[in-house]
Amino acid sequence: MTAPRDPDARIAAFFEASQPDLPDRAFDAVRRDIHRTRQLIVIGPWRQPTSFQSFGFLAAAAAAVAVAIVLLNMRPGFGPGGVPTPAPTPTVGPAPVVSASAAASPSGPTVFTSPLYGYTATIPAGWFTAPALLRWDGTKSSGPDAEADKFAGPEQISAWTIGGPFSGDLAAFVTNRIAANARDHSDTCPVTEPEINEPLQIGGQPWVLLGWNCGAVINQALTLRNGVAYVFTFRDLGVRAATDPVDRALFLSILDSVELPN
């Protein structure tokens, strides 16, 4: 009679059987595929939540946004941490609760009124909007965080806006934001100088356009009014360059529609 053999030893031996190697054709295919595949851009806090562009996220966010805006409106003039922040006067009163809802613009362009920052901008048809939950303090990273009004366009296009107090002039603010990029995004966007740094005039208001080459279009339009600095950021993850004519035209058309609060 055969002595019983240890089943666990046999199971362990079973898993010692060698398996086929990955053939060269697979490595070649991977090589071809990665050449055609853009890496996701992760720019520190600029990183967009992956679900941001989905309607589900925005619909879920809408309720939270509305509640948060109501609460914030009950404490006017107070930013995060309860510190009073000189912010632009909102152009809307109780209405923000309505306009604050994250939503897709319908068949045509719609005018977005920022509940916290008070500017208005015409957003292209079909874009989703989600207003900021908190006021920007003028120093933090200027990413699409809770302090930003967010706009999600088609494909991999998105934009966001922040506004906050700044005591210097526009040139100083530009320097400040370039330094902020080095401070906040050096891991994934290690360029220290923007590839584009050019002045703009929009409706008599001076702006500066910055274009960062971080493996995608990341353009920022900066301006100052009444001690409040604004950063409008446009990003297209589908283009690997600091600029793109179609994106530039789209961004400028949005900027051209911006009305800052007086």
Next chain:
Amino acid sequence: MRELVDRAKRGDEEAFDALARQVGDRCMAIASWILRDVDLAEDAVQAALVRAWRELRTLRDADRFEAWLHKILTNECYAEARRRTRWSARIRVLPAPDPVDAGGVLTVNDRDQLERAFRRLTLEQRSVLVFHHVVGLPLPELAERLGIPLGTAKSRLRNGTAAMRASLEADDRTTTSEERFA
């Protein structure tokens, strides 16, 4: 490997190619075990590597590259298996393994029994067994790598092992009984 990961994170395709060649065979072994199909395993590894390239910048710790890749690979294996269900005509099973086993512990019959039992396990149970026996991970690390609770990893290992052990024991009983009546 860390340097290659860092270079690849900056978009260096050559570095990623070198990285893929370092980890590709091990990934293929894992996928082959989980899927028990050469073609599907190859597809899963390819998909995992391309996805890893695409999402590489989300990896914070370059030293965790292989663990991170294995998690992606496991998910791609599950996806390939689902596709196999829809396109079963593509199935090409693994060729019979080398009959010479480690130390003569296994008979050909044992291997057949274990192979059949292993194929009857769920993909999730197979994954746990593979990362435990083939990759050699202890359960806590295995659970982390697969993104499952430790208790789940334990129960999958226990149930999977029990099923394989049962197949051997059933076969042993049959053999013993045949010997008795011989």
